Amino acid sequence: MSMANTALESHLSSVKEHDGKPSVAFFDLDGTLIAGYSILALALETARSGIARGKLRQPLKMLADTLRQRRREGGGHYHKLVRRLTRALTGIPEQSLRELGERACARHLLKSLYPEAISLVEAHRAAGHSLVIVSAASHYQVEPIARILGIEEICCTRLEVADGCFTGKVIAPMCYGEGKSLAARRVARREGLLLKRCWFYTDSSADLPLLREVGYPVAVNPSDKLGAHARSQRWPQLQFASRGLPDMESMLRTVLTGQAITATAVVGALGKRLGVGRFANGNRVTRLLGDLGSGLAGLDFDIDGAEHLRQPRPAIYIFNHQSLLDAMVLAHLLRRDAVPLCKKEMAAVPVLGQVLRQVGTIFVDRKDTNQAAVLQSALAVLNSGRSLVIAPEGTRSTLGTIQTFKHGAFFLARKAGVPIVPIILHNVKDALPKGGLLLRPATIRVTVLPPVDMAGSGSGSVRATCSSLEARYARLLGQSGSAALPHAGSTWVTGVPAVPR
Secondary structure (H helix, E strand, O other), X not given: OOHHHHHHHHHHHHHHOOOOOOOEEEEOOEOOOEOOOHHHHHHHHHHHHOOOXXXXXXXXXXXXXXXXXXXOOOOHHHHHHHHHHHHHOOOOEHHHHHHHHHHHHHHHHHHHEOHHHHHHHHHHHHOOOEEEEEEEEEHHHHHHHHHHHOOOEEEEEEEEEEOOEEEEEEEOOOOOOHHHHHHHXXXXXXXXXXXXXXXXXXXXXXXXXXXXXXXXXXXXOOOHHHHHHHHHHOOOEEOOOXXXXXXXXXXXHHHHHHHHHHHHHHHHHHHHHXXXXXXXXXXXXXXXXXXXXXXXXXXXXXXXXXHHHHXXXXXXXEEOOOXXXXXXXXXXXXXXXXXXXXXXXXXXXXXXXXXXXXXXOEEEOOOOOOOHHHHHHHHHHHHOOOEEEEOOOOEEEOOOOOXXXXXXHHHHHHHHOOOEEEEEEXXXXXXXXXXXXXXXXXXXXXXXXXXXXXXXXXXXXXXXXXXXXXXXXXXXXXXOOOOOXXXXXXXXXXXXXXXXX
16 A cells, blocks of 8 residues: 555544544645646636637636646735636626536546545545535536535635626635635534634645644645645645546556557457357457456456355346446456446447457447347346346446446346346546546455345345345445436446336
């Protein structure tokens, strides 16, 4: 374990020691919860949309250039830039900026969320602490991230709106420097707490006023000035390396892994041309993808319950969908005679679609209300002695939070008389998050639960088993339950459609 990971684990343990003690955990946004600056993502979407392009281009460019050059340790210049940008918004409908913020979040900010920061948020949530984002950014930058993290309270810079349009004024005080302290005091007073019982996480020395007031100041990815001050005060420091600028190793591994997928497709095509049996060729492709791909991607594995992967087949393996790398991880785990169900759009993806066809993937048109042919194909796979691989959620959440399980895989297991084998993927998203393009080496933690016999189960029992496993997945992933977070469609495996009873 790296020093950074050790420091984080130690800090998470210290948070746990405050379980049940009333407190507020305040989080800065830029550089703390996310890598980089949210204003840059908003600027990209503004330029793309053309909204007030002429009025906003110059102020946005000035602000972006300032942030790129260095973190400003004083507030005067920042205040001036924000006021200039706000004046450029005069007359623009608030809804326009709200929509831009949502698009900026979906296209840029989600992939910049630090998994380590998510762990911090969840640790404080589990300890019963109130959660607040306190940021100099506007509501339109902060709110989408707060919603995804399940943080209901935001203290941020507010822009004046009249009749649905911006007036060009900033509502004082700006949530920056001393303004953050004022906002935090209001929250603490309402909660009946002293700031000395609260936590604050930030990367900037501009936040020193609030860092000095709270009882538990923590420097996250600190600037040079904040890092020096934190060392002198012996404040905890956390360094997050999972996001931000990639290193040469990540870029090289991404290229090599892409080449491995291409090589896998070529080997599969040659095997078919040389007359290798369909099942044998599919198994060769599966092992090559799982072993060569995982090795080049820098994936190590920590598997609890590996013996359950070796139980007699056929079976239906269910898993929680986290990342595009799930396919590679499952290929490494299962190695042979495993057929995924996948949305039909994936068949058209260059190279990867070819690999999926070579392993006999069953493609599902989710718009088709008649799935009889899919079900017949699934039963045929099981009758041949091969297993199915299904994500019962059908979709993946933004943060890997468990979504509601569909019942189809469970009724299919009952109909075919095969067991369900639950596979819990804990952190594949650390290696390649949703929306990410570059791989980062990681140790993938996997839990495999004992097989669940579905033979002879009634409809009520099947639904109860489905709900019970969903809750168990959530518990093992450290979640309080299945949260209704925004999510994108599954990119590899999709839930089985309804099975005739």
